[in-house]
Amino acid sequence: MSKAYVFTEYGGPETQTFVDLPRPVPGPGQLLVAVHAAGVNPVDWKVRAGYLRAVLPLTLPAVLGTEVSGVVEEIGDGVEGFGIGDEVFGALPLAGGYAEHALLPAQTAAHKPTAVSFTDAAALSVSAATAHQGIDRLNLTPGATLLVNGAGGGIGVAALQIARDLGVTVIGTASPGKAEFASSLGATHVAYGQGVAERVAAVTPNGVDAILDLVGGDALYAVAGLAVDKSRIVTAVDPTAASELGGDYFQVAQNGEALAPLAELVESGMLDPHVTKVAPFTEAAMALTAVEAGHSLGKTVLKVR
Numbered sequence: 323m324s325k326a327y328v329f330t331e332y333g334g335p336e337t338q339t340f341v342d343l344p345r346p347v348p349g350p351g352q353l354l355v356a357v358h359a360a361g362v363n364p365v366d367w368k369v370r371a372g373y374l375r376a377v378l379p380l381t382l383p384a385v386l387g388t389e390v391s392g393v394v395e396e397i398g399d400g401v402e403g404f405g406i407g408d409e410v411f412g413a414l415p416l417a418g419g420y421a422e423h424a425l426l427p428a429q430t431a432a433h434k435p436t437a438v439s440f441t442d443a444a445a446l447s448v449s450a451a452t453a454h455q456g457i458d459r460l461n462l463t464p465g466a467t468l469l470v471n472g473a474g475g476g477i478g479v480a481a482l483q484i485a486r487d488l489g490v491t492v493i494g495t496a497s498p499g500k501a502e503f504a505s506s507l508g509a510t511h512v513a514y515g516q517g518v519a520e521r522v523a524a525v526t527p528n529g530v531d532a533i534l535d536l537v538g539g540d541a542l543y544a545v546a547g548l549a550v551d552k553s554r555i556v557t558a559v560d561p562t563a564a565s566e567l568g569g570d571y572f573q574v575a576q577n578g579e580a581l582a583p584l585a586e587l588v589e590s591g592m593l594d595p596h597v598t599k600v601a602p603f604t605e606a607a608m609a610l611t612a613v614e615a616g617h618s619l620g621k622t623v624l625k626v627r
């Protein structure tokens with residue numbers, strides 16, 4: 323048997339519980355992974371709440387979690403490039419990560435470099451990949467100014483570092499308590515809330531060349547006017563605002579080949595996913611509740627084994 327943390331109905335945290343499931347059997351194209359660490363992401367509670375139910379309904383109970391790292395225990399038909407015992411990480415299609423065993427599609431998996439910890443690797447395929455792909459869309463050149471809206475969470479911390487290393491001047495909005503953290507990643511911190519646009523304008527009077535938005539809604543509208551070119555507003559959260567503002571909404575593309583370079587950045591020391599909380603698997607509920615509250619500092623990961 324294999325322990326898993328599931329939700330039994332679409333709804334709130336009260337639908338979450340631990341269960342013992344039969345050890346899964348990998349189908350074609352899948353890896354059976356003994357999970358060492360599982361990333362905790364806002365999408366996990368959004369899936370549980372049913373926000374994505376119309377797009378991809380799940381058979382319930384469904385295991386929470388969308389990104390893992392671990393060791394390959396079995397291989398499904400047609401899988402090439404992976405062997406039993408390989409250390410891997412990767413993304414799951416909306417569910418399956420908070421478990422002792424996960425079925426990871428080989429297409430969305432990559433090898434974990436030995437020097438990269440399982441906990442760091444579990445933070446790459448959703449958070450760091452979203453940061454990387456969002457910044458890629460903005461075609462930033464050295465000297466450009468980027469505003470990262472929502473800089474203090476899992477995606478934000480990766481975005482600050484990736485943009486900094488492109489030679490970009492980075493400004494990040496976050497709560498006041500995260501000022502030192504944002505500065506340590508090379509960004510100028512600006513507190514969000516009333517007057518945020520004026521505070522950013524005080525730092526960069528000619529506006530910003532691009533915005534990577536990780537919050538959406540009023541928080542995005544509050545800063546959107548700072549973008550010199552509205553087509554260079556990219557949001558991972560708010561398709562409606564993107565369309566109203568003339569910007570771009572995107573969803574992270576899951577592709578194992580694109581994950582390997584992120585692990586190399588971590589290995590080389592250029593990217594630290596800032597896993598600030600490593601929670602024991604038994605504390606999955608508390609870890610997800612904290613992420614659901616919406617004010618994480620860096621990334622939360624469950625240590626499964």
Ligand SMILES: NC(=O)c1ccc[n+]([C@@H]2O[C@H](COP(=O)([O-])OP(=O)(O)OC[C@H]3O[C@@H](n4cnc5c(N)ncnc54)[C@H](OP(=O)(O)O)[C@@H]3O)[C@@H](O)[C@H]2O)c1
Nearest residue numbers: 364472474475476477496497514541558572573574617618
């Ligand atoms: N489109 C996609 O493919 C995709 C992929 C992954 C994630 N997402 C979405 O992207 C969003 C961010 O994900 P994440 O993993 O970075 O979340 P996270 O780790 O929970 O971080 C969110 C951060 O936003 C900050 N924040 C809250 N209100 C804010 C405001 N008004 N202005 C600025 N910052 C604010 C929070 O802390 P403070 O308030 O303390 O600053 C927190 O640090 C989520 O909505 C997630 O669902 C989308």
